[in-house]
Amino acid sequence: MENRKNGLFISFEGIDGCGKTTQIELLKKYLDEKKYETIVTLEPGGCEIGKNLREILLFHKGYVSDIAEMFLYLADRAQHIQEIVLKNINEGRIVLCDRCIDSTVAYQGYGRKGNIEQINLLNKIATNGIEPDLTIVFDVDIETAQKRIGNTKDRMEKEGIEFHKRVREGYLELAKKYPKRIKVINSNQEIEKVFSDLKSIIDEII
Numbered sequence: 001m002e003n004r005k006n007g008l009f010i011s012f013e014g015i016d017g018c019g020k021t022t023q024i025e026l027l028k029k030y031l032d033e034k035k036y037e038t039i040v041t042l043e044p045g046g047c048e049i050g051k052n053l054r055e056i057l058l059f060h061k062g063y064v065s066d067i068a069e070m071f072l073y074l075a076d077r078a079q080h081i082q083e084i085v086l087k088n089i090n091e092g093r094i095v096l097c098d099r100c101i102d103s104t105v106a107y108q109g110y111g112r113k114g115n116i117e118q119i120n121l122l123n124k125i126a127t128n129g130i131e132p133d134l135t136i137v138f139d140v141d142i143e144t145a146q147k148r149i150g151n152t153k154d155r156m157e158k159e160g161i162e163f164h165k166r167v168r169e170g171y172l173e174l175a176k177k178y179p180k181r182i183k184v185i186n187s188n189q190e191i192e193k194v195f196s197d198l199k200s201i202i203d204e205i206i
């Protein structure tokens, strides 16, 4: 199924408030300085269609069913992989993607208690078999994450502590299941220490 060449596809994962967006920015700067061609993108919302889907997913006021939510994330992914990720990999860039397939397993699977086998299959359909070459999970305890989020919360961030605990467990399980692809970084540490851990992993693969 897979159809790609050249570049590198790295995804960044973790519960809300794990600090991944800051780390992605630092990494982009680091790679740019080393003269790599990079692009930062995100799910949901990394392409035009996705921006509309992100608005619904994070800010819709009324009821959203669990299954509808899952399909909206998958629809965003299907478009984003084709329009942005694949294109940039094939043009030789390093694609730094804020969330991807593992978010759906962690949030809709572990968080919402959805059927993980089904999600794996639907992820494969949505991505046409494209997987990140490397996935970094920024692991942080729930209390620290909640403090970082603050009081202005989106629809997903408003989910309770138990939900986020399950999501975190989900990520740790995924890392155990796919130790070659998924690396966990302790994100309770200072920003500089987290970034130094991130650099060591990245330096090994570039």
Ligand code: TMP
Residues within 6 Å of the ligand: 016, 042, 043, 044, 073, 074, 098, 099, 100, 103, 104, 105, 107, 108, 156, 157
């Ligand atoms: P973020 O871009 O600020 O990380 O927010 C995206 C939110 O959407 C975050 O709460 C995680 C959630 N999410 C899912 O529940 N499933 C998914 O497949 C993806 C990509 C994100």
